[in-house]
Amino acid sequence: MLAVSFCLALSVQAQEVHLTTDAGAPVGDNQNSQTAGPNGPELLQDSHLIEKLQRFDRERIPERVVHARGTGAYGVFQPTADISALSKAVVFTPGSTTPVFVRFSTVMGYRGSPEQARDPRGFATKFYTQQGNWDIVGINWPIFFIRDAIKFPDFVHANKPSAITGVQDANLAFDFFAHTPEATNMLTHLYTDEGMPDSYRHMDGFGVHAFKLVNAKGDVHYVKFHWKSEQGIHGLRPQEIAASIGKDWNLNTNDLYGAIKAGNYPKWDLYIQVLEPNDLAKFDFNALDDTKIWTGVPEQKIGTMTLNRIPDNYFESTEESAFAPSRMVPGIEASEDRMLQGRLFAYADTQMYRLGANYQNIPVNRPVVAVNSEDQDGAMNTSGRKGDINFEPSSVNEMSEDPSAKLVRTELSGTTQQQAIDKKRNFLQAGEYYRSLSEQDKADLVTALSADLNHVSNDGNKYTMLSYFYKADADYGTRLAKATHADPARVKTLADKLSAD
Ligand code: HEM
CATH class of the missing domain: 2.40.180.10 (Catalase core domain)
Known part of the structure; x- marks a missing residue:
């Protein structure tokens, strides 16, 4: 009988959730900090207050350098x-x-x-x-x-908010893109609905x-x-x-x-x-x-x-x-x-x-699945690994490699080099994609893209961009030139100088 009522008391208690510190101790007062008298400063010994503020102060971690939202x-x-x-x-x-x-x-x-x-x-x-x-x-x-990882930080810097104002700026973005003709295909996709x-x-x-x-x-x-x-x-x-x-x-x-x-x-x-x-x-x-x-x-x-x-x-x-x-x-x-x-x-x-x-x-x-690497320690480690065989191979450690997981062999030739790829065809697929769009999609693309191009104050960059789109498709370039109050003849002359590659 006694045992039963003890169990009942325990289960009732378990349902009551007390506010605790991070160390699990019950908190007595979460509304008033501890002070030296009614008008005095707060006390260093109020460790609940201090821990609460410290944890709050550390709630943010760095956001992703891209794709933060x-x-x-x-x-x-x-x-x-x-x-x-x-x-x-x-x-x-x-x-x-x-x-x-x-x-x-x-x-x-x-x-x-x-x-x-x-x-x-x-x-x-x-x-x-x-x-x-x-x-x-x-x-x-x-x-x-x-198409090359070495350009990624520059691409992101130009497209993220300005280093001065903290606001995105089409001038910076298109300054980068005017030097990046391979982006023409992706930009054409980006400005569609x-x-x-x-x-x-x-x-x-x-x-x-x-x-x-x-x-x-x-x-x-x-x-x-x-x-x-x-x-x-x-x-x-x-x-x-x-x-x-x-x-x-x-x-x-x-x-x-x-x-x-x-x-x-x-x-x-x-x-x-x-x-x-x-x-x-x-x-x-x-x-x-x-x-x-x-x-x-x-x-x-x-x-x-x-x-x-x-x-x-x-x-x-x-x-x-x-x-x-x-x-x-x-x-x-x-x-x-x-x-x-x-x-x-x-x-x-x-x-x-x-x-x-x-x-x-x-x-x-x-x-x-179980993780059996010999990587260990480091900040915030909670892996729970056990034993002193933290290396491989070992006569004690019975972990084995899995030969079926070995990477394939790839034949290589040539010398080390730093050279652009062959067959770039920077404008080919942008044109094919543009021509595949419906009339409404084409019109929306021109509306959206010209709205941003109209913010580009550097005339050279604006015309270079227009020449890329013209090179992809003459109708596309001509419509953009019109929507950005540009001279179509100048756009065509620039486009004619671009390599179809
Ligand atoms: C060399 C080129 C690239 C570099 C150096 C790069 C770098 C990064 C970095 C550092 C992050 C943040 C990751 C994190 O904090 O967890 C990220 C996120 C991401 N990247 Fe890239 N990136 C590149 C190209 C690309 C490309 C080509 C794609 C698409 C195919 C892409 C798709 C993504 C996605 C989807 C995320 C967000 C992942 C998530 O939801 O956590 N990235 N990238």
Whole structure:
């Protein structure tokens, strides 16, 4: 009898939640700090007050250097085809379900900036596979602005808010782009209505770069990944943007979370394009140039992703998530794309700075499989590793390597060099894309792009930009020239001097 009432007392007590310090001690008064008498200063011995202020003072961590404004959701990936002939990665095993975390983002704005930004949208997916984590860190288009990682910091500096005013400035952005003709294709995509998605559910995602898939026999295929939205694609027209910002500048987050809360789970189908290594040379552009689409290569569907859960802690999921193109699993490897190669370094590097050396142990980043590396210690380590065999090989340590996880061999030739790629074809696909647009999409593109070009006060930069668009397509360039009050004959003369390459 006595034992029963003791248990009851315990369970009643367990339901009462006391406010505590970070060390778990109950707090007596959370409204009044301790002072020296009624009118005296606060006391150093009020450790609850001091800890509370100290913790508050340290709540912010560095925001991402790009893609700071983002929204995350959990879900699952389910393969729909057997591609074991292409890849040995177990994430593609038919019948399996792999948990995922996805973070959508804008690129240049600060952490709390409006979601209506003339920006690509980040579409980063972390697959928690049975062989460790695999990340596809992509965007909503199959291409990018530049093709060499060495230009990325300059590209970002020119497009982020000005170093003087803290405000984005079209003069700075187009000063960079006037020296970057390879951006013409991406800029043409950026200023269409798709450049302003009305919802994260209404956009596709792309891995952009080529990757290698490797099967159990060691055969290599080059692939590109494409998430196709089952919700369709929809963007805001230029004349709708101002009203949309006025109504709700968090529209993409509110839309995504609203849909998930209502049980209307968004889905994307994963498609791949596949090339034999020998086929890379068959294009009239460089197939490993990320400013190019692999035109004419069919896509095959390999799986479906469903987002079905909103994280219950923004900071610990969306903010502390860490995606990296270098995070791959056996059966998926990097291609020689020069942008991808730089990204293989940059993400894990920035994350060690932004989140600390043990960032992969934060729950949102932690693999679902055991981690048996000999990496140890460092700030905020909670890995719980045991024993004094913190090295490998060891006669005591029984961990073994997995020969099936060894990377493929790639044949190389030539000398070390610093040279631009061949077959740049800077304007070809921008023109093809422009001509594929409907009349309304063309008109909206010209409206949106000319609005920003009209802010460019450097005449030389403005005409150079117009010549790039003219080189892509004469009608495109002529309409832009008209909308920016430029001389079409001067634009044409400049365009004629550009190499079609
Ligand atoms: C060499 C070129 C590039 C470099 C050096 C670079 C660097 C970075 C860095 C440092 C971050 C912040 C990561 C973090 O703090 O966790 C980031 C985020 C991101 N980047 Fe890049 N980036 C490059 C190109 C690209 C390209 C081509 C794409 C698209 C295919 C892309 C997509 C993203 C996405 C989606 C994020 C946000 C990931 C998230 O939601 O946490 N980046 N990038």
